[in-house]
Amino acid sequence: DTGVSQDPRHKITKRGQNVTFRCDPISEHNRLYWYRQTLGQGPEFLTYFQNEAQLEKSRLLSDRFSAERPKGSFSTLEIQRTEQGDSAMYLCASSLASGGPRTQYFGPGTRLLVL
C-alpha cells in the first residue's frame, strides 16, 4: 500500500527563484490538499482539489503561488519569485471524497529553505 509521496524532500533556493513541488496521492484518492507548516506552528491550509477541480483556496495562497492537478492524479505547487518568508515545510495530503468526515493522509513533506 503506497502512501502519499512528495518530491523533492528538501529544496534550497535563492530568493527570487521559482520552485515547483510535486505530490502523488494515494492512488484511489480523488481529493488532494496542500498545507504549509512553519517552525513551531501547526499546518496551515493552502488549497484542495477534487479530481482536477480546485475547490478552495486560502488567502495565504498569494498570486505567487499556484497549484495544479491537471489529470486528477498528481499535483504540483509552484512558488514564483520566492521570498525568505516562504521557507517552510509544504505538506500534501489526500483523501477519498465519499463519506465524512474525510481522513486526510499526509505525505512526508517538502522542506523549503529560501536564502
Next chain:
Amino acid sequence: AQSVTQLGSHVSVSEGALVLLRCNYSSSVPPYLFWYVQYPNQGLQLLLKYTSAATLVKGINGFEAEFKKSETSFHLTKPSAHMSDAAEYFCAVTRGDTDKLIFGTGTRLQVFP
C-alpha cells in the same frame, strides 16, 4: 469561524505515567475533531477522529480522546506513556461542508525514562 487552542506547547512525563494533552475548540457548527502525531522530519499521522458517533474515541497506539461539548474540549489521553510516544501532537477541527483542517499550534511531548 473555527479555531483550536492547544494548552501547553511542551509536556513532559515519565515513562509509564499518564499522558494528557489538552485541546479546546471553537466552532459555530457541530465540529469534526482530529488528533494527529508528527515525528521529526515526517508528515502527520492520524491518531483518532471524532465524528459525532461516540463521545469517547479510541485511536491507535493506546490513545483516546473524549469529546465534551459543554467544555468545548477534546483532550487526548494515554494511560501509560512509552518512550516511542515522544513526538509533536496536533489537534485539528473542520466542519462538514469543507475539508479544510484548522490545526492548533501543537504540543511537544517528551517522555523521560
